[in-house]
Amino acid sequence: MVRSAIVQKLAVIGEAASRVSDELKDRHTEVLWPKVVAFRNILIHAYFGIDWEIVWRAASDESPVLRDQIARILDEFGKPDSTA
Numbered sequence: 001m002v003r004s005a006i007v008q009k010l011a012v013i014g015e016a017a018s019r020v021s022d023e024l025k026d027r028h029t030e031v032l033w034p035k036v037v038a039f040r041n042i043l044i045h046a047y048f049g050i051d052w053e054i055v056w057r058a059a060s061d062e063s064p065v066l067r068d069q070i071a072r073i074l075d076e077f078g079k080p081d082s083t084a
Helices: 002-018 022-027 033-045 052-076
Strands: none
Touching: 002 033, 002 052, 022 052
């Protein structure tokens, strides 16, 4: 159950990365956009050949780095007004 949830969340992240505009990708080359998307494709299309150690490393080590990178990108757009 946990493995399924992790794969699903990582796949969603990869799908979202595939929809980021080229302009934003070009401005933020510190994010490894192609690797994020490629990892999603592997998870979705090679499910029975998944290396679970790699998945765990992606979830536990690489996802927090990506989260921080995305948070910095979102900060460029400013914080939403919570009073609205």
